[in-house]
Amino acid sequence: MTPSVSPLAQAVVLARKDLSVDRRTGEVFGVVAPFGAVALFLVPLGVGAETALLTAVGPALFWLIVLLFGVLVTMRGGAVDSPAHRALLHLSGVTPRVRLAGRAIGNTALLLAFQLVIAPVAIVLYAPDLGGWPWLLPMLVLVAAGLGTLGAFADLVSEGLAGRTTLGPLLVTPITVPLLLGAVGVIDATRYERPAWPWLVLVLAVDLAIALSAAWCVRHLEDQT
Structure with a gap:
């Protein structure tokens, strides 16, 4: 008799699969992260090199870039899940809740890494006050977890739809406003x-x-499956 696999173990396996796929494609760190760094670099070109202004707006811009580009990070996984792959997961007894948890775990890990990649760029360009940096560490995790879960849910409910690449960001972006307010509030x-x-x-x-x-x-x- 084959021992059953717990839902948590299934979710971890799915998360590892997502991370392995992204490691092979290099989409997050080869495409999204460089564009996020470029976006941080373009702002000083637009507002000038006034140090006081850059120091004031830098942290908020960092979190804004994290949330906007983070949506791209969280929505990239569903593009590689074919109907045959989803059918195989269903036949294997993997429920949508387990798929949601696995995708959320993978998204959270990728978003944490994305933040750690572009954070040095923001520090160099904007020279923010890092006196309260211990408070920022848990905020990095909380923002990644919230955005990762949002993206996983939007990815799951929009799969199979013709306009999923547009619908997903429309579902996720407005709900990230409390995350942005909380992240900026900690800095202030x-x-x-x-x-x-x-x-x-x-x-x-x-x-x-x-x-x-x-x-x-x-x-x-x-219920539908």
């Missing part, structure tokens, strides 16, 4: 010596709401 709080933990709690609550809502909505996909 540390700059003006105010408590930063409320912003972390806000983003954590948003992440939990996203995860619970996605898990509840994807149940209808399970």
Whole structure:
């Protein structure tokens, strides 16, 4: 009798598959990350080399680039999932919830790496105040988790649709506004010596709401399959 595989183990295997595919294609680090770095570089060309202005707007621009280009990172996985591959997963007993969890884990790992790649570029170009950097470390994880789950859910519900490349970003981008506000709020709080933990709690609550809502909505996909 073949032992059953737990849903968590299935999700981890799917996440490793997504990471392996991206490592072979090089889409995130060979295409998206360089364009994100270029976007950070273009802003000083537009506003000038005024150090005070760049220092003030740099952190917000970093998070804006993370969220906008992060949508591209999270939506790239569904493009390689063929109907035959999805049918094979269904026959293997992999539920949509497990697929959602696996894609979210993979997205979170890629987004964390994406942030770590472009963060040095932002530091060099904008010279931000890094006095409260310990608060930024958990924020990097929370933003990656929230955006990764959002992208995984949008990818799952839009698969098979002709306009999925347009529908996905339209679903994800508006909901990332609380993540952007929380990330920028932490930076402002540390700059003006105010408590930063409320912003972390806000983003954590948003992440939990996203995860619970996605898990509840994807149940209808399970009923359809």
